[in-house]
Amino acid sequence: MERDVVIEVTRGGLVESRHRVALSVVDARGRDVLRFGDVDRPVFPRSAVKVFQALPLIESGAADRFGFGASELSLACASHSGEAGHVALAEGMLGRAGLGEGALECGCHWPFDAPVARALAASGARPNQLHNNCSGKHAGFLCTAVHMGEAPEGYVGAEHPVQRRVRAAIAEMVDVAQGDLPTGIDGCSIPTHAAPLRGFASGFAKLAGGTRVSPERAEAGRRLIEACMAEPWAMSGTGRACLALMQVAPGRVFAKTGAEGVFCGAVPELGLGLALKAQDGTTRAAEAAVAAAFARLFETADPAVAQGFRDLSHGVLRNWKGTEVGEVRAVGL
Amino acid sequence: MERDVVIEVTRGGLVESRHRVALSVVDARGRDVLRFGDVDRPVFPRSAVKVFQALPLIESGAADRFGFGASELSLACASHSGEAGHVALAEGMLGRAGLGEGALECGCHWPFDAPVARALAASGARPNQLHNNCSGKHAGFLCTAVHMGEAPEGYVGAEHPVQRRVRAAIAEMVDVAQGDLPTGIDGCSIPTHAAPLRGFASGFAKLAGGTRVSPERAEAGRRLIEACMAEPWAMSGTGRACLALMQVAPGRVFAKTGAEGVFCGAVPELGLGLALKAQDGTTRAAEAAVAAAFARLFETADPAVAQGFRDLSHGVLRNWKGTEVGEVRAVGL
Numbered sequence: 001m002e003r004d005v006v007i008e009v010t011r012g013g014l015v016e017s018r019h020r021v022a023l024s025v026v027d028a029r030g031r032d033v034l035r036f037g038d039v040d041r042p043v044f045p046r047s048a049v050k051v052f053q054a055l056p057l058i059e060s061g062a063a064d065r066f067g068f069g070a071s072e073l074s075l076a077c078a079s080h081s082g083e084a085g086h087v088a089l090a091e092g093m094l095g096r097a098g099l100g101e102g103a104l105e106c107g108c109h110w111p112f113d114a115p116v117a118r119a120l121a122a123s124g125a126r127p128n129q130l131h132n133n134c135s136g137k138h139a140g141f142l143c144t145a146v147h148m149g150e151a152p153e154g155y156v157g158a159e160h161p162v163q164r165r166v167r168a169a170i171a172e173m174v175d176v177a178q179g180d181l182p183t184g185i186d187g188c189s190i191p192t193h194a195a196p197l198r199g200f201a202s203g204f205a206k207l208a209g210g211t212r213v214s215p216e217r218a219e220a221g222r223r224l225i226e227a228c229m230a231e232p233w234a235m236s237g238t239g240r241a242c243l244a245l246m247q248v249a250p251g252r253v254f255a256k257t258g259a260e261g262v263f264c265g266a267v268p269e270l271g272l273g274l275a276l277k278a279q280d281g282t283t284r285a286a287e288a289a290v291a292a293a294f295a296r297l298f299e300t301a302d303p304a305v306a307q308g309f310r311d312l313s314h315g316v317l318r319n320w321k322g323t324e325v326g327e328v329r330a331v332g333l
Numbered sequence: 334m335e336r337d338v339v340i341e342v343t344r345g346g347l348v349e350s351r352h353r354v355a356l357s358v359v360d361a362r363g364r365d366v367l368r369f370g371d372v373d374r375p376v377f378p379r380s381a382v383k384v385f386q387a388l389p390l391i392e393s394g395a396a397d398r399f400g401f402g403a404s405e406l407s408l409a410c411a412s413h414s415g416e417a418g419h420v421a422l423a424e425g426m427l428g429r430a431g432l433g434e435g436a437l438e439c440g441c442h443w444p445f446d447a448p449v450a451r452a453l454a455a456s457g458a459r460p461n462q463l464h465n466n467c468s469g470k471h472a473g474f475l476c477t478a479v480h481m482g483e484a485p486e487g488y489v490g491a492e493h494p495v496q497r498r499v500r501a502a503i504a505e506m507v508d509v510a511q512g513d514l515p516t517g518i519d520g521c522s523i524p525t526h527a528a529p530l531r532g533f534a535s536g537f538a539k540l541a542g543g544t545r546v547s548p549e550r551a552e553a554g555r556r557l558i559e560a561c562m563a564e565p566w567a568m569s570g571t572g573r574a575c576l577a578l579m580q581v582a583p584g585r586v587f588a589k590t591g592a593e594g595v596f597c598g599a600v601p602e603l604g605l606g607l608a609l610k611a612q613d614g615t616t617r618a619a620e621a622a623v624a625a626a627f628a629r630l631f632e633t634a635d636p637a638v639a640q641g642f643r644d645l646s647h648g649v650l651r652n653w654k655g656t657e658v659g660e661v662r663a664v665g666l
Contacts, residue, residue, distance in 0.1 A: 009593070009614060012517025014527055016377055017593050017614030044349055107653030110451070114443065118454035132653065184345025185658040194347055260342070260350050280613040281342060281350030320440025320465065325518040 004037035005292070005333050007278070007285040011317070011326035019285030021261075021278045023293055023333075024201035028209025028271030032198075034293065036332070039201075042182055042194035043277050048258030049200060050077040050137050051207070051224045052173050053190075056165040057140040058220035062147035066096040073227035074234035075136030079257060081237025082111030082120070082131035089234060090130045093139035097146040104129035105156045106138045106188040113237060134188035136234075141190075156189040163191055172213075173206065174199030187259060197275045200264055204254075204273025208266040225254045225266055241287045245294065248308040255290060257283070263290040267297060284328060288313050292330035337370035338625070338666050340611070340618040344650070344659035352618030354594075354611045356626055356666075357534035361542025361604030365531075367626065369665070372534075375515055375527035376610050381591030382533060383410040383470050384540070384557045385506050386523075389498040390473040391553035395480035399429040406560035407567035408469030412590060414570025415444030415453070415464035422567060423463045426472035430479040437462040438489045439471045439521040446570060467521035469567075474523075489522040496524055505546075506539065507532030520592060530608045533597055537587075537606025541599040558587045558599055574620045578627065581641040588623060590616070596623040600630060617661060621646050625663035 004020035022037030054076045057063050063073060072093050080086040094100055108127050110117045120127060129135060138155075141162045145152045148161065155162040171178040174195040181193040206212045207221030228235045229251045236242035236257075245255040245265075254266040261278030263286045274293060278285035291313035298306040315328035337353035355370030387409045390396050396406060405426050413419040427433055441460050443450045453460060462468060471488075474495045478485045481494065488495045504511040507528040514526040539545045540554030561568045562584045569575035569590075578588040578598075587599040594611030596619045607626060611618035624646035631639040648661035 011377055011525070012515060012527075014375065014377065014515050014517065016517075017612065019613050042347060044344055044347065105654075107655075109653050110447065114447070114450065117447065118443065118450060121451035122454040122457065124455065182345060182347050184347065184349075185652060185656055187652045187658075189652055189654050189656060192344070194345070279350065280352050280615060280618070282613060282615060285613070319518060319520045319522055320442050321438075321522050322440075323518055323522060325520075 002035055002037055003332060004279070005276070005289050006331040007288045007328065008331055009317070009326065009328050016326065019278050019280055019282055021276055021285055021289040022197055023274070023276040023289060024198040025272055025274045025293065025297065026198065026201040026205040028205050028211040030202055030205065030212060033272060034296065039197040041196060043197055043262070044184055044192045044194045044260065045200050045264065045275070046186060046192055046258035046260060046262050047079045047134070048256050048262040048264035048275070049170065050079070050256060051221065051228070052170050052203060053137060053166045054140050054224055055169045055217065055220050057144050058223055059216060060144050060147055062144040065147055066093070066143055068093065070227040070230040071234045073224055074231040076140035077224055077228050077256065078136045078235040079133040080136060080234065081113040081116050081240060082127065082133065083116055083237055086136070086234065086237065087130045090135040090139050093136065093143060097143045099142055099146065099152065101128050101130050103142055103152055104132070104135060104138050106132040106134050108132060113239070116237070132188060138188065158183065158191045167191065167193060170195070173203030175202065197277060200275035201273045204264055204266040204275065205271065206273070208268045208273050209271035211271070225268065228254055228256070244312060245291060248294070248312065249298070249302070249305045252305070253294060255294070257286065261286040263287070265290060265294065270297060270301060272297060288315065288328050288330050289333070292333040296333055335368055335370055336665060337612070338609070338622050339664040340621045340661065341664055342650070342659065342661050349659065352611050352613055352615055354609055354618055354622040355530055356607070356609040356622060357531040358605055358607045358626065358630065359531065359534040359538040361538050361544040363535055363538065363545060366605060367629065372530040374529060376530055376595070377517055377525045377527045377593065378533050378597065378608070379519060379525055379591035379593060379595050380412045380467070381589050381595040381597035381608070382503065383412070383589060384554065384561070385503050385536060386470060386499045387473050387557055388502045388550065388553050390477050391556055392549060393477050393480055395477040398480055399426070399476055401426065403560040403563040404567045406557055407564040409473035410557055410561050410589065411469045411568040412466040413469060413567065414446040414449050414573060415460065415466060416449055416570055419469070419567065419570065420463045423468040423472050426469065426476060430476040432475055432479065432485065434461050434463050436475055436485055437465070437468060437471050439465045439467050441465060446572070449570070465521060471521065491516065491524045500524065500526060503528070506536030508535065530610060533608035534606045537597055537599040537608065538604065539606070541601045541606050542604035544604070558601065561587055561589070577645060578624060578642070581627070581645065582631070582635070582638045586627060588627070590619065594619040596620070598623060598627065603630060603634060605630060617648070621648060621661050621663050622666070625666040629666055
């Protein structure tokens with residue numbers, strides 16, 4: 001089996017902890033460009049494929065009917081931090097379809113970002129479903145249902161037309177029959193469909209290159225990825241890794257995190273798609289690995305951009321007083 | 334090499350993420366009882382050896398001079414949640430030595446426990462050094478320095494008498510020469526000394542059994558471990574894993590977490606010491622593994638207690654709406 005990408009966390013000259021990451025990069029024609037670890041085992045992509053899940057929002061005509069611009073489309077692909085701007089954007093999307101927060105079925109959670117959660121608590125407020133990191137995706141689901149004339153209730157269920165369209169889109173993107181996609185329930189209650197990492201990388205390569213898909217799908221994918229690259233804060237939040245990654249090469253790189261150590265990405269100018277997963281599900285490993293992978297992909301194409309990603313892949317660990325105590329580094333990429 | 338303990342995280346029938354954990358359990362005479370993975374590689378024990386670090390507080394006479402009871406001794410061994418009761422205890426310890434929060438050199442951080450941090454933010458307050466999870470340990474260091482007539486300033490430095498005593502105590506507990514202990518800087522700015530997991534397990538077995546150490550050290554260790562078992566909340570906090578573990582068999586089991594996936598433990602009635610580390614540094618893996626290990630140790634001695642630990646080792650994963658979506662389970666123990 002191919003070797004994994006290894007992420008080392010050091011302290012005082014020793015490797016304190018170690019992560020193993022499987023990585024697939026595929027080109028527009030579907031050929032392997034990078035291959036580390038087991039990329040053929042089905043993994044749940046979680047939120048890293050929100051772009052795939054948002055394809056029906058475009059393809060159905062709902063996004064155009066409700067006049068969604070780059071910010072709304074980016075939010076529809078987001079795991080956002082629940083900042084005030086994200087909440088307002090999600091509420092606005094629902095409002096255009098005549099719905100409100102109560103139509104959401106994603107559940108509530110305090111914003112993951114600790115400063116955002118503390119600021120919300122300090123204001124005396126509590127989170128509602130609009131603060132859920134997936135509220136933009138769910139607003140997109142609801143807008144599509146309304147546009148299609150479907151009852152919105154139960155839109156998170158596997159057999160609701162909303163989720164049937166999502167499943168069909170994912171199956172086509174990863175080249176796996178719908179019946180062969182193992183299914184789990186995601187944090188926000190919708191189905192999550194497992195497929196090999198290589199399939200997700202190949203799917204993003206299709207959208208990056210506009211290849212191996214219908215012209216309509218190529219156009220929908222292009223619009224979503226360009227929206228995310230144009231409004232990366234809407235897709236993530238202040239201080240988040242996805243934002244930092246996309247700011248290294250504005251408008252040229254798409255990167256999206258998923259729970260349990262997943263990342264997907266696309267580089268349109270190179271026609272490349274990327275997918276990776278830290279075996280142990282840790283975000284710090286996935287973040288270091290995706291930055292190192294982008295650095296590798298830009299090494300010859302644009303050394304300055306490659307250096308920007310290299311810097312992001314290498315984290316300095318500091319203690320509570322700010323003293324440097326160790327580092328996070330990618331090995332083998 | 335011996336196989337690791339494996340912690341699996343499942344979703345929808347698939348193993349979504351996987352952790353590997355090295356584990357050593359040693360008896361009072363220093364013999365292996367359980368041995369999984371590489372237990373001979375030096376690892377940083379981080380906060381899991383706060384009991385070793387607090388030995389000089391007892392042995393110097395400082396704890397008796399300042400009249401510390403079980404709560405203060407437990408707090409001196411704590412990674413506490415920064416709840417109001419912890420802050421008051423730490424402030425009280427410093428006060429008995431004529432010191433205040435400003436003497437601490439551990440730095441500030443918001444409480445790790447999200448509800449505690451949000452409650453603090455909602456009250457309009459900000460954390461000071463007393464909220465640092467290590468403030469009790471640092472209060473113990475400062476009280477020892479005052480008792481010994483040493484200038485407290487710089488007590489976190491490797492060559493301050495406080496840290497020299499700690500290093501000597503750890504070296505003796507793990508049976509490694511002081512010069513052979515690789516050293517890093519911990520989150521709270523003091524040195525952390527690496528040694529094989531087997532050494533830490535052996536050290537806790539010495540204290541569990543009162544064996545292979547001087548009568549004075551055996552007595553100091555017994556007092557600290559009994560204090561932690563008597564006042565487990567002071568050593569941890571509401572809802573924390575250490576608290577839940579020690580509540581399974583009150584007064585019979587000691588368990589202490591450390592950063593980067595470490596746990597140490599002791600079972601006095603069986604004369605056993607335990608140390609483990611998740612290779613990837615994740616807390617969820619360490620928590621599941623330590624509960625499974627205690628279950629194994631009590632299997633014949635007390636099946637009801639074993640079942641309590643078995644229940645703790647098996648976690649149910651729920652999404653934001655409370656639906657069961659997967660589990661965390663220990664394999665091979």
